[in-house]
Amino acid sequence: MDESIFIKNCQRGNLEDFSPLYEKYAQKIFAFVLHKTFDRETAEDLTSQIFLKTLEKIESYNFQKSQFSTWLYSIARNCVIDHFRTQHFEKNIDDIWDLNSGDDARKCAEKSLNFESLQKSMKKLKPAQREILTMRFWQDLSYAEIAEITDQSEANVRMIVSRSVRAMKKDFLAFLLFSLIF
Amino acid sequence: MKKPSPQSLEKMLDELFEIMPELKKNKSDWKNFIVKFIESRPNDKIDAKFKRALHEEILGKIAQQKSAEKPSRRKNLWIGSLWFLGGAAVTAVAVVPMLDSPEILEMQKTETVADATPISAKNPAIFSGESEENLDEVAAVSLEKTMENLAVVNIAESADNAFGTVKKTASNAGISSDAAYGRGGGMRMESSIAPMPGLGGRTNVDYIFDGELPDFAEKINVFKKMSDATVRPSFKNQIEKLGMGRVDLTTFENLEIQNVSLAENVDELGFFMNVDFQTGSIDINANYEQWHPPCFGEACYQPIPMSELPEDRTIIRWAEIFLAEHKVSTENFGKPIIQKYWEHLKTSPLPEYVPETMRVVFPYLIGDDTAISQWGEPFGMNVQVNLKKERGSGLYLASLNLQSSRYTALSNEEVLEMAKTGGSDGVRYSNPQKTIEIKLINPEIKLTQITIWNDTGKMVEFFVPTLIFKTEIPENTQFYVPQQIVVPLAKDLFAN
Known part of the structure; x- marks a missing residue:
């Protein structure tokens, strides 16, 4: 069934129809948050906040302005940003990729070889580039969706992705090859 | 990955x-x-337990919001308004004087049911298979819209003293198992009845209260349950199909669907349900085989220790989530109460284990008061909660169609006099050998269900404001003393 029916029912006060929306997006939002925080407990806390906030604000969602998914992702993104601000996190959200060994990111990634290689390459990129890459390749969001969530043009998003991929490729594949040989 | x-x-x-x-x-x-x-994407699979817990939290929030949004009116003045499962039209008529014949009321309702039209053409008929073009012929609307219009408790106002004085019969003694012990029936004991256990011979008990009674109005509302007041939905156009092509059911006259049994066609944790249009009740029960699959050996028997009984608020939340999931409104109901049999029976020591299923009662709100049964228990919508599955596992919900009438309340002196002799459940010897005194404490006014048989042998159910006194049971007492004395406050309502 079209999700717009559930959304409209929620807006009419039948909030029980929030359940199918939750079922549809719970995994995606959790993954989105985890990719930004690399900490499961934090990701779970933030996911809870995000859905409870969405439930509160669903009346204000405007079908004309955006897709529901991008609206939800925007709420998620803002929650993560607020989390780092309110936690007075010494390293901000953009520095997650600089975490040292033994950190949650590595644990979260199950010490995957690929992740270590990726981490080195991603560190060289700007925060906006890293965010967009993970949204495209890990969350499989379209350029249009990413543009809406990050409040920029689609053309700009495409350009960022292309340049980032080119910048990363050399380091990423070289390290991978090195690791495979030795 | x-x-x-x-x-x-x-x-x-x-x-x-x-x-x-x-x-x-x-x-x-x-x-x-x-x-x-x-x-290289990290393992980002959401934990199933967390996902479910968050879902429950969300549903709990929704349930809370719905409770908080309860409209300010609590008393539903049923002035000729209709309640039925399949229709949505609410017809307001002038205040109806008390009618002796429920059949007249039934006729009025049935006529209006047939005139009801769906709220929205897009809402599916209750019986599937109807095309949208035929919807106008079917007096059915979407269940959701129906529930919005459905009031569980409906009250029709009547003139003062409308129910007259109801004479109780001696057969009332058999209603409650406590009747012989002064907790039901209002019977006078004669020599043919066994004496109160342990008192030794013909002993009367005087219940004495020497404190201050709570205030109550000079005129109080008494509610009488209307019999057979549920409107049947009109499924005239569907009757033919029910014959399954083997019997032409239209050859029978004035067929009505009285109840419907349904079963969930699922692989696990399914439900059976019965919808009774005569009593306006919905009874939902867990499919036992799915909830308790066959299991053999001692390992299968894992009772829940008392120490692991979840907190009350957790059990209540599971009940509320169940109601929210199935769009059951808690309007017309008071604060939920968990029934713990060991508290009622005052068992000592506490039992070692608790039952796997516990009942959460959402008591009816009648006017501004919650109702209790004549045995002092909350009375209303029952939700079963399975403690092992951590979710609701059943529901019983019945409509309550009442007529209200004002009666003059007893005076304080009359209350104390009735309390002295054991209240409405008083058991007295006319020629006692001795009389002892028991102290009464903590009087409270509660709206109490009182069920009696009248002098025509018909069961009549009332909800009456009553003063309930607790008894102060002497230590080491060797005889049975009722835990409470009940005094209905409506003067001239009951006569022995």
């Missing part, structure tokens, strides 16, 4: 090459790169 699908991969590559065509010459490298990038 999962590899990307070929289609997804191709799309990503095409997007890249669209922006930077020069990259296309090294397509295999870029393909490899994207695959590795995607494979």
Whole structure:
């Protein structure tokens, strides 16, 4: 069934129809948050906040302005940003990729070889580039969706992705090859 | 980590090459790169337990919001309004004087049911198979819309003293198992009845209260349950189909669907339900075989220790979630109460284990008061909660169609006099050998269900404001003393 029916029912006060929306997006939002925080407990806390906030604000969602998914992702993104601000996190959200060994990111990634290689390459990129890459390749969001969530043009998003991929490729594949040989 | 699908991969590559065509010459490298990038994705699968817990939290929040949004009116003045499962039209008529004949009321309701039309043509009929073109012929609307219009407790106002004085019969003694012990029936004991256990001979008990009584109005509302007051939905156009092509049911006159039994066709944790249009009740029960699959051996028997009994608020939340999931409104109900049999029986020591299923009662709100049964227990909508499955496992909900009438309340002196002799459940010897005194304490006014048989042998149910006194049971007492004395406050309502 079209999700717009559930959304409209929620807006009419039948909030029980929030359940199918939750079922549809719970995994995606959790993954989105985890990719930004690399900490499961934090990701779970933030996911809870995000859905409870969405439930509160669903009346204000405007079908004309955006897709529901991008609206939800925007709420998620803002929650993560607020989390780092309110936690007075010494390293901000953009520095997650600089975490040292033994950190949650590595644990979260199950010490995957690929992740270590990726981490080195991603560190060289700007925060906006890293965010967009993970949204495209890990969350499989379209350029249009990413543009809406990050409040920029689609053309700009495409350009960022292309340049980032080119910048990363050399380091990423070289390290991978090195690791495979030795 | 999962590899990307070929289609997804191709799309990503095409997007890249669209922006930077020069990259296309090294397509295999870029393909490899994207695959590795995607494979490096961390394990981001949401924990199933967390997901479920969050869902429950969300449903709990929804249930809370619905409770908080309860409209300010609590008393539903049923002035000729209709309640039925399949229809939505609410017809307001002038205040109806008390009618002796429920049949007249029934006729009025039935006529109006047939005139009801669906709220929305897009709402499905209760019986599937109807095309949208036929919806206008069917007096049915979507269940959701029906529930919005449905009041569980309906009250019709009547003139003062409308129920007259109801004479109780001696057969009332058999109603409650406590009747012989002064907790039901209001019977006078004669020599043919066994004496109160342990008192030794013909002993009367005087219940004495020397404190201050709570205030109550000079005129109080008494509610009488209307019999057979539920409107049947009109399914005239569906009756023919029910014959399954084997019997032409239209050859019978004035057929009505009285109840419907339903079963969930699911693989696990399913439900059976019965909808009774005569009593306006819905009874939902867990499919026992699915909830308790066959299991053999001692390992299967794992009772829940008392120490692991979840907190009250947790049990109540599971009940509320169940209601929210099935769109059951808690309007017309008071604060939920968990029934713990060991508290009622005052068992000592506490039992070692608790039952797997516990009942949460949402007591009816009648006017501004919650109702209790004549045995002092909350009376209303029952939700079963399975403690092992941590969810609701059943529901019983019945409508309550009442007529209200004002009666003069007893004076304080009359209350104390009635309390002295044991209240409405008083058991007295006319020629006692001795009389002892028991102290009464903590009087409270509660709206109490009182069920009696009248002098025509018909069961009549009332909800009456009553003063309930607790008894102060002497230590080491060797005889049975009722835990409470009940005094209905309506003067001239009951006569022995």
